[in-house]
Structure formats: structure tokens, C-alpha cells
Amino acid sequence: MINRKYLARRLALMGVSFFIVVTILFFLFRQVPGGPTAHLVATGVPQDVQERVIESYGLNEPLWKQYVLYITNVFQGDLGHSFYYNRPVIDIIGDRFYNTIILMMTAILLAYTVGTYIGAQLAWIRGSSMERKGMVAVLFFRSMPAFWTGILLLYIFAFQLELFPLGGVRGIDADYSTQLGKFLSVDFLHHLVLPVLSIAIFYVGFPILLMRSNMLEVLTETYIFTARAKGVAERRVMLSHAARNAILPIVTALGIEFGFAIGGQVLIETVFSWPGLGREMVDASLRNDYPLAQGTFILLSAMVISMNFMADLAYTYLDPRVELDQE
Amino acid sequence: MATSRRKLLEQIGGAGASLGVVSLAGCFSGGEDTDLGNREATADLPSEARVEEMTHYTTTEAYWSERFHAVQLVDQRLTEHLGLPVEPKGLELSAWPEYQTEGRFGFWSSNWSSGDGDPDSQLMDTFTTDAGSNYWRYSNEEYDEIAREQRRATDPDERQELVYEAQRILGEERPESQIVYNYRTHAINNERIDEDSVVLNFMGIRNIWNLVSMEPLNDEGRTIVTNNFDPTDSLNPLHQNTVEALRNVWGVELTHDYLYQTDPEMNPQPWAAEGHDWVDETTIDVQLRSDLVAHDGESITAEDVVFTFDLILETEPPIYTNIVNTVVDTVEQRGDYEVRFVLGEPYAPFITSTLGRVPILPKHYWEEIMADTGNEDTPWEISFIDRDLVASGPFIKGRWEQGERLEFDAFEDHPFAAPNIDKRIERNLASRDAEINALESGEYDTFETWFGSPSDLNELAEENEHISMVKHLTDTRMAMWSQCERKPLDDVAVRQAVNTVVMATQQEIISEIFDDIADPAYSPISPSLEFWHNPDTPVFEGGPEAAVELLTDAGYRWDESGHLHLPEGETVN
Secondary structure, three states, X not given: OOOHHHHHHHHHHHHHXXXXXXXXXXXXXXXXXXXXXXXXOOOOOOHHHHHHHHHHOOOOOOXXXXXXXXXXXXXXXXXXXOOOOOOEHXXXXXXXXXXXXXXXXXXXXXXXXXXXXXXXHHHHOOOOHHHHHHHHHHHHXXXXXXXXXXXXXXXXXXXXXXXXXXXXOXXXXXXXXXXXXXXXXXXXHHHHHHHHHHHHHHHOHHHHHHHHHHHHHHOOOHHHHHHHHOOOOHHHHHHHHHHHHHOHHHHHHHHHHHHHHOOOOHHHHHHOOOOOHHHHHHHXXXXXXXXXXXXHHHHHHHHHHHHHXXXXXXXXXXXXXXXXOOO | OOOOHHHHHHHHHHHHHHHHHHHHHHHHOOOOOOOOOOOOEOOOOOHHHEOOOEEEEEOOOOOOHHHHHHHHHHHHHHHHHHOXXXXXXXXXXXHHHHHHHOOOOOEEEEEEOOOOOOOHHHHHHHHOOOOOOOOOOOOXXXXXXXXXXXXXXXXXXXXXXXXXXXXXXXXHHXXXXXXXXXXXXXXXXXXXXXXXXXXXXXXXXXXXXXXXXXXXXXXXXXXXXXXXXXXXXXXXXXOHHHHHOHHHHHHHHHHOOEOEEEOXXXXXXXXXXXXXXXXXXXXXXXXXOOOOEOOOOOEOOHHHHHHHHHHHHHHOOHHHHHHHHOOEEEEEEEEOOEEEEEEOOOOOOHHHHHHOOOEOOOHHHHHHHHHHHOOOOOHHHOOOOOOOOOOOOOEEEEEEEOOOEEEEEXXXXXXXXXXXXXXXXXXXXXOHHHHHHHXXXXXXXXXXXOOOOHHHHHHHHHHXXXXXXXXXXXXXXXXXXXXXXXXXXXXXXXXXXXXXHHHHHHHHHHHHHOOOOXXXXXXXXXXXXXXOOOOOOOOOOOHHHHHHHHHHHOOOEEOOOOOEEOOOOOOOO
16 A cells, blocks of 8 residues: 555656756757747847847747746746747647547556457467467567558548548548547547547557566466366466456556656648647647747656556555555 | 759759769869860869858758759859859748748749739839848948839839839849749639630739639639648738738738729729829828728728828738838828828829728728727737628638638628629639649639649640639749859849849740740749830840859959859858
8 A cells, every 4th residue: 555655755756857857848849940039029020129029929039048937937837938929828729639648548447458458368378379469460460550550441441432531530521529529529529530440450459468477477386286186267377367457567558658648649630631639739839939848748758757656556456465655 | 954853853953963063073073074065174272262061042942843953953053054052942831931031041942923914013112222032131321212213203214214224223233033034824613614704914813803704614613722832810001911921912902992902903992992193292182982881781881991101001910011101201081082192202003002901891880890909009809710701802701610611701782893603612622633633523613822843734725624724824923043242143244144033044944844834034024024124134044154254354253163152252151
């Protein structure tokens, strides 16, 4: 179980990590060639007008002053105003966050659920021809880039068979009053199928391989022999005794995967014209839209840090032998 | 000479890699195998006279592959024929201002358009000594005077002579070498839209005359679904991204009325105005139509026009600096439907470039939203993503899910330009391939913008009966500018030699890269601006031999590896 001292220490560590990341982000983006002026200052206007615009965005201030203001704002929950969109960063992120999360979470959950089960099965039937065929298939899926799978699925099912839309998250006439209404609609789910499949097919290989190797290790443990000696049904031995113990690294991997999910799959979002955060991160970085680029990466960092913590907590519930308050 | 597009692209693809190798080889070898053409090699040239490698920047290959390949080919020829070490490089747009303002380049390539059919911006904004966009640092007092004079010349014939003369000087001095005059290529679904009703102008099908006159052939054609190469992100008519960036300008033009609009023949035509009278060289009275009405039913009168210009004069949105703030002194209402403009000094492009580019903002609406948002001093910061946009143009802003879909509904009560279609929907797909597939399958009705290869559209139209490709010569030229303060490009002879090589490469670029959908270019003013284009603009021909001759006559020399060196007594630093 967790004690308060550990929790406080862990939270403090998370805070420090977050502060360091935010600081690095601030200075990193300002090292990129070019600057935000392309989107702030009209071409051909006199020098004094250009300077006035730059000044209005505070970009004429010394870097340390900009940094202090930025840090102060971030810790007050203000991510600033996008140079490119001329809107609060939080609004832009909000629009795209849900699209990406729904896409990625669905794909990852599907991949990890199916992958964990298949990995356990492959370990259970180790040495058989079925396992060998299964491993070839896994390696094949794992080595196919997600965007390539996406293009293939798009070509076959959307363009040739016309069973699915070519891209986007909604039909041309679809209109939803709420985000929830959109995500629960048949139209949205119809748009979701191909991108989810493209990502899931790529992701599924990792949990299969990880689960299989963990299971192979666990299957040599004495408690497995004991369970079998006690006459426990094979399926129960596999799922309750072996798989439950083999699943711990899967939980860690899943936690990290969820953390990075916010970054989306840029190429998949491009192939399927999915208006998500992944593409926005890349575009914002390319445009030197500091506030938006920083905002998206801050969100990503926060997710990774907190999901790691959640994975650690989940350990204690999955394996009572794990104690988080030990040095 | 390349025998096919594929072969040519393979060749120039390897050019970048080979350039570095050639440069290195020049450093370490005697260069016995180098084909010097008609260049004469001189032994033991001083290293400080050796022309340094320079970068030729343009947009990335992903942004516009044709332009990138054209630049590659030109650079390859410059290196090959003149021994001028030029390296092509694609640069993200966000990095452009820094490199341009600091002059960190040898050559720069992009496209430039008047935006309204008047030559003034082409001559003034990029070539006069103190111009904000004169990144090439070209300076010529005689030229400056002529360019300023044409701006003041309110008599068209007198102004034409000055515009011709300005082109002559630019042609002679060659701070710019034009690569091609571009066409805009578009596609339409001819089963839903009557092809004969399509009106083209210098913006292709993306012009207000077309959007209001396009005839649907059936119910499906009443809603036009179209693309945009980048999702629209701003609809505020005072924000620079809205007025300047191609992905956004269209939204403002659809929703707003202007006093004048440039017609398909490139002439300013009264739109919201009935006409105008020049009282003297700096005073102009404009009569407004009396039947204009805003989207919310309120009448549009002279008060709204005065409000618009006063708002710009008082708050100074940067984007209107050059066409309003530095031009207009005062605006005065002289009746319900008459406005008097007083200019600081004579400004010939006033009708086209000012009255034709400033949208009329309804006073009652803008006063309200500026008060609501607290943006009285910075109205360009107001976002319209989650807000209605009330204006008086032929279309009304509808639903907008930024990055996914942007709708414009026809304004049926528009007094003289009510559209024939019901709705225009801009839907964004993230790749050219997806766009092609969507047009083919009927999800798109038109391509309003096409940044892909023209030959892809050609092919698409040939393979699909329901798709027609339309093209129109724009007033845009793709060009390369020399950094005129950098050796050896500060020498007119070198710039003329560069122009000679570009001219010799032009036809290959047109046929192999643009599939013949481009015209040879030689002046900054396109022939599509018929009245202003000087067909006798000086141009340097004769191929690589003539270019080498120009350089030889100016004292330039080459070493055994064919590398260009400055004339005797000159050093690079």
C-alpha cells in the first residue's frame, strides 16, 4: 500500500519534473530557426509598424522577462494566445484534444486487450506450429508502418469499396450540439473505424511480444506447477495464475502509451485528415507558434508524468508484493 | 537534355548531392575532367577571389514541389554553366522573415502577385530602396523616382509610360529573374455545375464573380463542397493573416462588400459604389448604392464606409498601413450615400488598391463586438470562430469547425449579387491524394485551390467524364531574386548572366516540370495585366555562352575546376 510520505515525495518529484520540462520547452522553441513574425507582421509594412506589432506581443522584451511571465502564466493555468489562430491556446487544444484521445485510446485499448490475450495464448501453446505462424504474423504487423497500413485500408475500404469515408471526423451534413453527441453518433464511429484499425494493427504487436515473453518466464514458476498439481483447470491456470502475474509490464507499457497518446499519430492524422492534436503539435512547431507549441507539449509532458504515476499505483493493486513506500 | 519528367526529376534530385561533391572536388583536385564550355581557365587564382557558395531559398518540396524542382534545376545550370556555386534549399515559411530581413541568402524564389490587378505593389513594395519587402536590397535612385512617380500619376496613359520604364530598368538591372508566369489550375464537377457559367479571373475560379454566377445543374450542385490547401484560421477582416494569407482571404471576400472589385478583365468595377468623381488629384467623391443591406437586415450607408476607414485610420491595423494609413488623410460623409476621401498626396492605385481591398464593416455590428470583447483599440484581435460575422457580402458565414469544415450560406437578399448556389462548404482533407479521390468520388465539387501537379489534374479530367479542368493565366510570376549587396550579385553583369541562364532553362522547366501549364516570363508585370505589361522589357538570351561572355567582359575568371572568381583586385570580403 502507499503511505503519505511516499505520495508527497512522489508528487513533489512530479512537480519538479514538470517545471524542468516547461523551462526546457520555453528555451528550446526559441532556438528553432526563424520566429513567429511571419504570422504576426504583414509583409511590406514599414519598420516602425513591424516593431509596434512585435512589441504588442511582448516579443521585444528580454528573454528572461518573457520566461518569468510565461512560467507565471502556466502555473496559473494560462497557456497564452496562439499567434497563428489568434485564439486562446486552451480553446484550440480543447477542440483537438478529444479527437485525438478518442482515436488513440480506442486504438490502444483495442491493441492491448487483443494483444495481451493473444500473447498469453501464444506463450501457452509455445513450440506449436500455430505459435510459429502467429509470431510471423505479429512481426509482419509490427514492421508495417501505421501510415502505410492506413493508406492501404483507405484505398481498399474507402476509395475502392466505398464502405468508409475518405477522412475527417464527420459527414458533410453532420452537426452536433455537444462533443459527447458527436462521439456517440454512428457517423463519427463510421469515421473512426479505419484510423483506429490502422493504429491498432501497428500497436498490437508490442503487447503480444511482451506478454508472451513474460508468460514464458512466469510459466516456469513453482506456483504454476502447484496450481496444476492442485488440479486447477488449464484455462484458469493460464488466466488467473500466469497471466495475472505476467501482465505487470503490460500495465507499465500501457501507462506510458496512454501518456504519449496525446501526441497522437501525426501521420495517421494526416492520412485520415483527422483534426487532432498530433498534427497541431507539428504544425505549431513548424510555424514557430510558441504559445500553441508549448501548450501542446506541456499537455503531453503532464500526461506522460501522470500516467507513469498511475501505472505505479496500479502495480500495488495488481501485485500485493509491490510496496511503493520503500526506498 | 532530359527526355522525360521522371528522368529530369531524377537528375535534379541528384544535383544537390553532386553539388557538394563538385565543390569539394574543386577544392582538392586539379579538375582536369571538368567541362568548362567556353570558360577559359586561369591558373593560380587567389583563394580570396573565389566566389563563395550561396544558398537559394524557396519553399519546401512538400509545400509546392514544382517550384522546388524549378529552383533545383536553375541552380544546377548556374553551377554547371557559370561555375557559380548555388545550393537550393527549401525553408519553412515561418523561418522566411528572419532569413529575408537579415539578407542571409544568395537567391530567393517565390511567387508574387499584385493581388488586385494594379502594378503599384509589384513595383513599389519590393524594389524601391526603403520598401518593407525589398529583401533583395536592390537600390537605384532613378528607379525609385520613377516608381514613386507612377504612383502619383493619375492619368492612365502617363502612368503606363512610367510603369513601362520601371520594367525596363528592372529588366536591364535584373535584381529579379522571372522563371515562369503561372496558371491557376482548378477542377469542377461538370455534372453538378454548368461549365459555361464558370467565370475565371486572375485568381482562377476563386473569385466573387464566379461564386455568384456559377449555375448548379441539379440539387446536388446547389451545395458546392470545395477544398482549401490549408484550413482557414481567421475571418477577421482587419487581421493580417486574413487579408494576406491565401487560405483566409477568400472568407472575407465572400462575406463582405467592397466599393470596387477587380473584374475578370482586370479592371476595377463599381461594386458597392455607383461611381466616383475626382474633385482634384487628392480628393475623390464616391457615390454608394442605396440598396445595400447587411446580413442582419440593417441598411448599409455612407456612415458605415466612413466608420470603416476611420476605424482603420485610428487603430492602424498593420495590414492596411500601405493602402490606407499612408494614403488617406480624412474620410467625410457628404450625404446618406456619398463619401469624400482626401488623400495625403496623389495615389493612382486608389480605386483598385484601396477601395477595392477594404471591406465595408457595418458600424452597428462592429461597435457592439468591439465593446463586448474590449478590443476597441485592437479590433484585429477579435476571433470569429465562435461568433457570427455580420457584413453585407453575397455570402453569410455559417457553421465553422476549424480544421474540418467552414460553411458559407448564400445571402439571398443581396441586392445585385445573390448567388445561384445555396451554400459553399470548405472541407479540409490533409493530402493531395485524398483530395483527388474525393473529387473523383463526388465528395468534392470543385478544387478552388490546387497546389499539386497540374498534370495530375489533367490526368484526372481525362480519366473522368464528370471532371473538367480549368486553367487561367494569373498575374503571378515565379521568380528568383538576387541578394544585391552580396558579391558577386552586387554586379549587374553577374545578374544579367544569371538571367541568361534562367532564360535558357525556362522552356525545360515549363515542359518538364509544369507539363506546359506555364508561360515563359521576363517581366515582373504579367501579360495578364495587359495594359501595364511591357512586352519590350529587356531580357538576356543567347544561352550559357552569352552568359559566360558577359562575365568575361566584366573581368570574371575561372579556375581549372570551372569555379567562378571575382575580377582582378576584388576579394569576397
